[in-house]
Amino acid sequence: MTMNEMTVRVNGAELILERVFxxxxxxxxxAFTEAEHLKHWWGPRGWELPVCKVDFRPGGTWHYCMKCVDEKQGDFFGMESWGKAVYGDIQEPERFIYTDYFSDAEGGIQEGLPPSEIEILFEEQGGLTKVISRSRFGSEEELRTVMEMGMEQGIRETWDRLAEHLAAIS
Structure with a gap:
């Protein structure tokens, strides 16, 4: 795996993403767990995070709003997409687990949109860091649903923005 290249694998109802930063x-x-970092990179290009509340502890939540601020994105311009994560096991700085939901502005879970159980692993590689994201969905159909919503492209752009943010601050 080369730097800046995200690999994508699907294994049944699990989506596995890897990239070296x-x-x-x-x-x-x-960068993955503090609001002041997340605000700089979370979401695809042309989207900002006007709301980002992080309570990073087991049982704590991360509630956020992604908003499209790029007029060139047509119908998406001005659109808001709310998400909510509920943190599970945390082993800093090796890994953490959370359940990811589509939500509304009040933090209520959106029915009909599939949640996922996500484990993020951070592997030290001689001053570099390999991030492995494992997203487990309830079924292969649920995974297909989010892939059809453009999730892979969105994560690719999001992780590109993370690499740019890390370069700017390290």
């Missing part, structure tokens, strides 16, 4: 593991872990 040019930053130390502790910094990459913080």
């Amino acid at each position: 040019d930053a130390k593991r502790e910094l990459v872990f913080k």
Whole structure:
């Protein structure tokens, strides 16, 4: 795997993403778990995070709003997409687990859109950090639903933005 290249594998109802980032593991872990970092990179290009509340502890939540601010994105311009994560096991800086939901502005779970159980692993590789994201869905059909919504492209752009943010601060 080369730097800046995200690999994507589907294994049944599980989506596995991997990428190596040019930053130390502790910094990459913080970038995934602290609001002041997430605001700079979470979401595809042309989207911002006007709301980002993180309570990073087992049982704590991360509630956020992605908003499209790029007029060139047509019908998406001005659109808001709310998400909510509920954190499970945390082993800083090696890994954490959360359940990811589509939500509304109040934090209520959106019915009909599939949640996923996500484990993020951070592997030290001589000053670089390999991030492995494992998203487990309730069924292969649920995974197909989010893939058809453009999730892979969105994550690719999001992780590109993370690499740019890490380069700017490290």
